[in-house]
Structures are given as structure tokens and as C-alpha cells.
Amino acid sequence: MPLSEALVQHDVPLSPLSTLGVGGAARAFIRAETRSDVIAAHAWAAERGMNMFVLGGGSNLVIADRGFDGLVLQVGLRGTTFTDSTLIRASAGDVWDEVVAAAVVRGLAGIECLSGIPGSVGGTPIQNVGAYGQEVAETIEDVTVFDRIDGGMATLTREACDFSYRMSRFKSHDADRFIVCEVSFRLDRGVATPKYPDVIRYLEERHIGSPDVADVRRAVLAIRRGKGMVLDPSDTDTRSVGSFFMNPVVPIDTQERVSSIARDRAPGFVVDAARVKLPAAWLIERAGFQKGFADGPVGISTRHPLALVNRGGATARDVLRLARRIKQHVADRFGVWLVPEPIFVGFDHDPDVEYLRRAT
Secondary structure (H helix, E strand, O other): OOOOHHHOEEEEEOHHHOOOOOOOEEEEEEEEOOHHHHHHHHHHHHHOOOOEEEEOOOOOEEEOOOOEEEEEEEEOOOOEEEOOOOEEEEEOOOEHHHHHHHHHHOOOEOOHHHOOOOOEOOHHHHHOOEEOOEEHHHOEEEEEEEEOOOOEEEEEEOHHHOOEOOEOOOOOOOOOOEEEEEEEEEOEOOOOOOOOHHHHHHHHHOOOOOOOHHHHHHHHHHHHHHOOOOOOOOOHHHOOOOOOEOOOEEEHHHHHHHHHHHOOOOOOEEOOOOEEEOOHHHHHHHOOOOOOOEEOOEEEOOOOOOOEEEOOOOOHHHHHHHHHHHHHHHHHHHOOOOOEOOEEEOOOOOHHHHHHHOOO
16 A cells, blocks of 8 residues: 655654763654554655655664764554563564563563563564573574565564574665564563673662562662663753673683783673673773763763763764763773664765774
8 A cells, every 4th residue: 555645754853862861863764653654655755766764662672973874764563462471573663661560460571671672573583682690592482573674564584583692684784674563482480580780789788589570670670760771851861872882702811811901800701611791881981981981962870881962952963972982981991892782874985983882
């Protein structure tokens, strides 16, 4: 069915649709409420030779100051269903934390540590969203997508999504090919088994020896609020993309070298026999950037060194400048290259973005 031109808006500001609050306007903008809208929007852009970017909750992206010279498609598909005792089918436009809350109310385990993460369901498989010892790749059963190459709907199994740490085929070799419409999660009725030290410590301090999923959700939300990682429009410390840099996975001997340079034992989470995940926050602080660091209208959160915040009136270029400065200092001191977590929209071969994406 052809797209009604009434659905197309022009020169729509994108900064209000991003948690970071920076960026210019979209040349064209469509909000898709149905799968038919998604298909029609793709056809509309293709007929005009127009680039298209798919926008979800706006929680993990940096939008260029010049905006996006193409169509921004906001996926607004809604509706979460529990099809059996442990399977959730959630539409791409559903608010992620509302889905987590609904699962927790039903006593389902597997995503409770992902409480409080902003954004929509559709972004979770793209980023392989994770926190506090869980990631969505562990529970995703399949992802329903519109394939922009084949021109039809498809269902991809978990294995077909090529998940890895904060990565998937949707973000790497098949970036821009698929539009996520629905995600199915297979959860568990087993007891909650928190693995992350911060969560375990929080529960122990409150003498909760056998936590259920509701206990873990409360713990995670409290910890995230303490780090300014729960969105609050009145608090500039939460005006960010969340964690800007991923925790680097490095050989074990790199951990030893970093510890020697810092003259302090570098903490790490063992990945396998040969590799360990270093906390990017620890590296950033020991490279000279403390919580509350300010660089004009941007800075580092007063509560978490991984959150680069818009202190008011910042531009995307301001954010890139600070991110590049942090990456350079960490690389110069420790020889470890931090890689950003957010998606960069509208930059087109920008040298700052290309530098930030470099892994070595």
C-alpha cells in the first residue's frame, strides 16, 4: 500500500528525540505505527533515492549537528504479549523498561539486571544490550525484521543474529539492512542469580540472602540511579547516551601491564582462559578524567565516569571533542583503545568519528 504523504514530516528537529539532546533536523520524518507503515516508508525512501535511518528510543546515538539528510523512520509499533509461561513477544516500539517490569511482575528471570536502561525494545538486539552480568543475547529467541534487500518480512533466530559483546549483525556487517519489528524473549522461572559484584554487594548489605527477580530489579535501579543512569529530565547528569565507551576485552597480560603502569591492580571480569574485560570507567579515571570533569557545555557525569553528559547547550561536535580527548589519553597512558558504544548518525566519514571507532 502506498504511503500517505500526510505521514511525512519535513525538517523535524532530532535533538528532542535523543537522550543526549544534540543534533540537527531530519530532511524527512515518518513514524511507523504498523508493519505496513514500515514497508511503505522503505518504499517511499527508495523511490526517491533517499538514505534512511531507523530511530527507536533515541537512547544510544549521537546525531550530527547538521542532522540527517534523508528519511528518519521512527518505529512506533506497540504491543507486548506473553504467549506461554516464559515467552515474551515485544514490539520494537515498546518501552524496554516497561517490558522488563512486566516480566519481573510475572516472576520471570533473565532480563531483570537490564532494568532502567532507556530506549525501546527494537534497539536491544542491535546493541546486544547488556548490564550487570546479563545481555539480551542470552534470552532472545528470535527477531522479526523487515529485510530491506529482499523486500519482505523475516524471522531471524538467535544464532542468525551473530551476537557478541555489545554487537550484532544489525550493527556490523548488516548495518542498515534490517528494520526490527518484534523481539521474542525466552525467560526462566528459576531463581534470580545475580553475578555482578555491585548487585551482590547491594543485596548483601540489605541482608537479602535469597533474592528474587523483584529484589534484583530494585537493586539494579537503585545502583543505576546512584550513577545517574536512570533518565530524569530535570537532571543534566542523566542527559547522556548512558555508557559512552564499551569495556575493552583484552589479553590477560594486558591487564598485568595496565596494573603496572597504574601502580594499582586493574579490576577485570574474566571472559575466558585468555581474556579479561577491563572497566572502561577505571581506565578513564586513571587517565586523568574524574567524575564531574567539565569541558564547556559537555562533561563527565558527577556520578559515573562512563557517562558523557550534555551540561546544557552542547553540540555534537562538543561531545566528539571530549570523547576523542578521553580516548587519546587512555591510549597514550595504557595502550588500550576504547571503542564507543553509541551509533553515530549523519556524520559521513567524519575524522573524529572514524578515530573514535578505531579499535587499534
